[in-house]
Structures are given as structure tokens and as C-alpha cells.
Amino acid sequence: MEPVVGALQEQALKRKERLKALRSRQLQGNVPEDGEPDRKRVLEEEEGVEERHRELRLRNYTPEDEELKERQVPKAKPASVEEKVKEQLDAATPKPVIEEVDLVNLAPRKPDWDLKRDVAKKLEKLEKRTQKAIAELIRERLKGSEEELAGAVGAVKEGEGDSD
Incomplete structure (x- = not known):
């Protein structure tokens, strides 16, 4: 101090x-x-x-x-306030944005779209297995129908031989 x-x-x-x-x-x-x-x-x-x-x-x-x-x-003339106000109002009004927006993107998605996306790979595998299973069933039916056809053809041949 x-x-x-x-x-x-x-x-x-x-x-x-x-x-x-x-x-x-x-x-x-x-x-x-x-x-x-x-x-x-x-x-x-x-x-x-x-x-x-x-x-x-x-x-x-x-x-x-x-x-x-x-x-x-010299006397100063007051500036036109109306023009400035009009410019400010024009600048403040939002311009329509409809031109830029794609309506497809605005459409709401289905509630399960994400589930379908995640399950798509698994569904592809299942689709292949299903096609194979259907092909096997068709082959089995064709084999069964061939045997029936062979039996029917044989029966027809036997019937024809009896009439001679």
C-alpha cells in the first residue's frame, strides 16, 4: 500500500x-x-x-x-417510403417451391417398406428353393403319369391283341 x-x-x-x-x-x-x-x-x-x-x-x-x-x-424531398415497403414485402413473401419438389418423393411410404427391404435377400433364396421344389413335384407327377400312361398303353395293346 x-x-x-x-x-x-x-x-x-x-x-x-x-x-x-x-x-x-x-x-x-x-x-x-x-x-x-x-x-x-x-x-x-x-x-x-x-x-x-x-x-x-x-x-x-x-x-x-x-x-x-x-x-x-435547398429543401430536401423526403424519400418515397412506399417503394421501400413494397420491396421489403416482396422480399419477405416466400416464393412457391412447387417446381423443385418431386411429388413421388412426397408420397408416404408403406409402413412395412423397411421390413421388405431387409427381408429381400432371404426371399430371393426362398424363391430359388421354391422353384426347385416345384420342378421336383412336376417331375414326380410326370413319372407317375408316365407309369400310368405306360400301363394304359399296355392295357390298350392287350385289348387290341384280344380282338385279333
């Missing part, structure tokens, strides 16, 4: 010295009545008084003097 107190005391002493110097200058008459330091006053004198004042522009005042009428700024 002592360094902080020491720094504050130093600052206080510097302020006192500056105030004493200011008082002594005032007593000697070096400082003008307006309280501006000499440096600032010298800079203003170098720049000149003309640059110090800005050009007078009259926006809300209508002067009667011809010389002042030249400095009057």
Missing part, C-alpha cells in the same frame, strides 16, 4: 506546483482573461480567423437578405 500512497502524494505535489505556476503567470499578466494557454492562442493566430469559422448553411431559416439567401440549402 505504501507505493500507492507515495504515488498519490507525488501527484498532489505536482498539481500544487502547476497551480503555483499558473497563479504566478496570472499575476504577471501572461495568461489572457479567457483562460486559454499561450500555445493554443498562437496556433489560432497562425491559422487565421477565416478558417476558424465554418461556412454558414441555412437549412431551416429563410433569410430576407439576398446575400444570405445564397447560403440557404
Whole structure:
């Protein structure tokens, strides 16, 4: 804490010295009545008084003097708010997206579509086995029908031989 107190005391002493110097200058008459330091006053004198004042522009005042009428700024016309509002409303309204959307993709899928997808491979194997089983059954029936045909043909031949 002592360094902080020491720094504050130093600052206080510097302020006192500056105030004493200011008082002594005032007593000697070096400082003008307006309280501006000499440096600032010298800079203003170098720049000149003309640059110090800005050009007078009259926006809300209508002067009667011809010389002042030249400095009057022309009346500004307010911008059309209606056009800006229309542009904002047009930008805010959503444009139809029907052109981009494919109706086939929007159609809801059947509830069991994922089951069919997962079972498709197993169904292919079963389909092959089923076709083989059907082919075997047909062959067995054909063998059975051949035997019946052979028996029928044999019976017909026997019947023909009896009539001779």
C-alpha cells in the first residue's frame, strides 16, 4: 500500500506546483482573461480567423437578405417510403417451391417398406428353393403319369391283341 500512497502524494505535489505556476503567470499578466494557454492562442493566430469559422448553411431559416439567401440549402424531398415497403414485402413473401419438389418423393411410404427391404435377400433364396421344389413335384407327377400312361398303353395293346 505504501507505493500507492507515495504515488498519490507525488501527484498532489505536482498539481500544487502547476497551480503555483499558473497563479504566478496570472499575476504577471501572461495568461489572457479567457483562460486559454499561450500555445493554443498562437496556433489560432497562425491559422487565421477565416478558417476558424465554418461556412454558414441555412437549412431551416429563410433569410430576407439576398446575400444570405445564397447560403440557404435547398429543401430536401423526403424519400418515397412506399417503394421501400413494397420491396421489403416482396422480399419477405416466400416464393412457391412447387417446381423443385418431386411429388413421388412426397408420397408416404408403406409402413412395412423397411421390413421388405431387409427381408429381400432371404426371399430371393426362398424363391430359388421354391422353384426347385416345384420342378421336383412336376417331375414326380410326370413319372407317375408316365407309369400310368405306360400301363394304359399296355392295357390298350392287350385289348387290341384280344380282338385279333
